[in-house]
Amino acid sequence: DAGVIQSPRHxxxxxxxxxxxxxxxxxxxxxxFWYRQTMMRGLELLIYFNNNxxxxxxxxxxxxxxxxMPNASFSTLKIQPSEPRDSAVYFCASSSRRLTSGSIYExxxxxxxxxxxx
Amino acid sequence: xxxxxxxxxxMSVQEAETVTLSCTYDxxxxxxxxxxxxxxxxxxxxxxxxQEAYKQQNATENRFSVNFQKAAKSFSLKxxxxxxxxxxxxxxxxxxxxxxxxxxxxxxxxxxINP
Numbered sequence: 366d367a368g369v370i371q372s373p374r375h376x377x378x379x380x381x382x383x384x385x386x387x388x389x390x391x392x393x394x395x396x397x398f399w400y401r402q403t404m405m406r407g408l409e410l411l412i413y414f415n416n417n418x419x420x421x422x423x424x425x426x427x428x429x430x431x432x433x434m435p436n437a438s439f440s441t442l443k444i445q446p447s448e449p450r451d452s453a454v455y456f457c458a459s460s461s462r463r464l465t466s467g468s469i470y471e472x473x474x475x476x477x478x479x480x481x482x483x
Numbered sequence: 484x485x486x487x488x489x490x491x492x493x494m495s496v497q498e499a500e501t502v503t504l505s506c507t508y509d510x511x512x513x514x515x516x517x518x519x520x521x522x523x524x525x526x527x528x529x530x531x532x533x534q535e536a537y538k539q540q541n542a543t544e545n546r547f548s549v550n551f552q553k554a555a556k557s558f559s560l561k562x563x564x565x566x567x568x569x570x571x572x573x574x575x576x577x578x579x580x581x582x583x584x585x586x587x588x589x590x591x592x593x594x595x596i597n598p
Contacts, residue, residue, distance in 0.1 A: 398584075398585065408574065410585040421585065471533065474520075
């Protein structure tokens with residue numbers, strides 16, 4: 366399995382620009398999570414989906430952030446307009462809600478996207 | 484809301500020795516899961532070990548083991564025979580067994596291995 370795939374790995378943009386981060390979960394997983402990692406706030410959940418439906422978006426900072434999951438194999442996190450305080454590493458993770466041997470819905474993380482907004 | 488606290492921002496250990504990383508958490512739930520994740524400089528989050536709260540037996544994965552004290556809400560990670568490749572940030576995380584699936588992370592402990 367290729368694991369969770371995120372693109373781009375690095376993104377540098379200017380304040381005010383639109384940024385789109387992409388994620389492909391592990392095939393067969395039906396839960397998808399977006400986390401953000403910063404020095405000040407650590408790792409925090411932004412939003413998660415079950416079966417492509419947003420379940421908890423309470424971590425989304427503000428209306429500038431939006432996330433979609435149009436199908437089971439693709440999700441986007443969009444920031445419009447971007448601001449310097451959005452600079453962080455954004456992780457996508459996926460898990461399966463179907464119990465498998467030894468599984469307790471473990472979340473598998475992608476490599477992250479390092480976003481820098483200047 | 485659940486919280487996770489890692490009181491050791493940094494730890495260091497000599498290669499081949501044993502080190503223990505501390506983690507405490509706060510919850511009113513009785514059924515939950517606890518995890519330790521490793522984040523090397525590559526920044527990839529790697530699951531090291533997991534513990535189901537209903538299990539009294541401490542989880543073990545090769546050189547990694549936990550000391551789970553449910554009453555004290557403590558979940559420490561012991562790394563035996565430390566290796567240079569163990570150098571990383573280590574995060575303790577909590578997940579409810581009911582309802583919210585999100586992981587709640589501690590602030591992390593940076594582990595340095597001295598050769």
